[in-house]
Amino acid sequence: MAQEIYDIAIIGGGPVGMFAAFYAGLRDTKVILLESLATLGGQVTSLYPEKTILDVAGFSATKGTDFIAALSQQLQRFPVDIRTQTTVVNLEKSGNLFTVTTNNGTFIQAKTVIVATGKGAFEPRKIQVAGVDNLVGQGVHYFIKNKHDFDNHHIAIAGGGDSAVDMATMLSHIAAETTLIHRRDNFRAMEQSVKTLMASKVIRETPKKILSVSKQPDGRLKLRLAHVKDNQQVNDIIVDDLIINYGFISENKTIQAWAVQPKLAGQVFAVNQTLETNVPGLFVIGDASHYIGKADLIAIGLGEAPSAVNAAIRCFDPNRGGPGHSSSMVLKDTIVRND
Numbered sequence: 001m002a003q004e005i006y007d008i009a010i011i012g013g014g015p016v017g018m019f020a021a022f023y024a025g026l027r028d029t030k031v032i033l034l035e036s037l038a039t040l041g042g043q044v045t046s047l048y049p050e051k052t053i054l055d056v057a058g059f060s061a062t063k064g065t066d067f068i069a070a071l072s073q074q075l076q077r078f079p080v081d082i083r084t085q086t087t088v089v090n091l092e093k094s095g096n097l098f099t100v101t102t103n104n105g106t107f108i109q110a111k112t113v114i115v116a117t118g119k120g121a122f123e124p125r126k127i128q129v130a131g132v133d134n135l136v137g138q139g140v141h142y143f144i145k146n147k148h149d150f151d152n153h154h155i156a157i158a159g160g161g162d163s164a165v166d167m168a169t170m171l172s173h174i175a176a177e178t179t180l181i182h183r184r185d186n187f188r189a190m191e192q193s194v195k196t197l198m199a200s201k202v203i204r205e206t207p208k209k210i211l212s213v214s215k216q217p218d219g220r221l222k223l224r225l226a227h228v229k230d231n232q233q234v235n236d237i238i239v240d241d242l243i244i245n246y247g248f249i250s251e252n253k254t255i256q257a258w259a260v261q262p263k264l265a266g267q268v269f270a271v272n273q274t275l276e277t278n279v280p281g282l283f284v285i286g287d288a289s290h291y292i293g294k295a296d297l298i299a300i301g302l303g304e305a306p307s308a309v310n311a312a313i314r315c316f317d318p319n320r321g322g323p324g325h326s327s328s329m330v331l332k333d334t335i336v337r338n339d
């Protein structure tokens with residue numbers, strides 16, 4: 001039996017890849033979505049499911065998990081072939097056809113490919129304080145899966161970026177006491193988030209660093225803090241939990257091993273106005289792409305998705321025309337495959 005050929009293969013099932021797959025379905029293409037992890041949602045699902053997202057159009061405020069649930073529901077509408085736990089280990093091009101090789105040993109053929117792999121595999125930036133990693137899971141955390149694990153706890157959050165600031169404000173409503181430890185007086189977060197923090201009951205320990213973390217006989221944690229410029233000025237705080245929020249580091253080793261290597265811009269792929277790389281038919285959207293003025297935001301990636309899908313369609317079906325508006329497109333029954 002001849003192998004089926006997809007119109008579009010989308011690699012990466014973060015929010016941007018998910019929306020691209022939906023839109024490709026809306027445009028009645030034969031589309032497959034490939035995701036390494038067991039669940040869709042990318043950074044939102046893996047790194048900040050409990051965070052309140054404020055900057056996606058149409059949602060005045062939405063929790064990470066709720067936003068991904070809404071995208072999943074939207075994605076169910078059209079027959080998209082979804083494969084989770086499927087890492088793309090190689091991408092080759094021969095003539096006008098791409099071959100995608102997965103870690104499961106399958107080969108998928110597609111006329112066009114949209115890469116939405118974000119910044120690749122990611123992990124939290126570790127705190128450089130001796131012994132702390134031995135306490136992970138025993139009061140020290142790099143992730144929050146459920147904010148109610150911290151109900152009525154005394155917690156400290158280390159960090160000063162958007163995520164640390166938002167997390168401190170969010171947890172201050174349910175924790176007994178919340179302390180934010182940052183090595184500068186200024187926070188690197190959205191202006192409104194900083195204003196909210198300043199008006200909240202979060203205790204700020206700045207400009208301070210953590211010298212040591214030790215377990216107390218009662219199981220709580222003693223944090224020794226020092227003024228950044230003067231290690232002599234120290235004070236101790238006792239907390240139930242320490243949440244480290246120093247950002248994330250990512251690596252793209254899998255993608256760097258692909259046979260097809262589009263032009264890079266730093267660690268991500270350079271694209272033109274239609275999100276196409278220097279390899280015809282290969283598009284990159286979301287955090288994985290770069291052009292002048294690019295910002296790594298969900299809203300930006302969601303906007304790029306239809307542009308890339310429409311440009312991809314022009315590659316394999318130049319006479320089709322469009323796009324129309326969704327209200328003028330014919331909606332079909334839903335078929336979803338998830339294996």
Ligand SMILES: Cc1cc2nc3c(=O)[nH]c(=O)nc-3n(C[C@H](O)[C@H](O)[C@H](O)COP(=O)(O)OP(=O)(O)OC[C@H]3O[C@@H](n4cnc5c(N)ncnc54)[C@H](O)[C@@H]3O)c2cc1C
Binds near residue numbers: 011040042044297
């Ligand atoms: C803590 C934090 C808070 C943030 N808060 C906000 C916010 O409030 N608002 C906002 O707009 N943005 C926020 N961002 C940024 C936002 O999360 C990203 O811009 C967004 O996730 C990018 O989506 P994406 O789909 O391009 O990539 P990702 O979300 O990174 O998804 C990429 C997906 O591709 C998969 N993948 C990678 N390589 C392969 C492969 N070889 N084969 C198959 N699958 C692969 C990954 O497993 C992943 O699921 C935040 C980021 C962080 C870290």
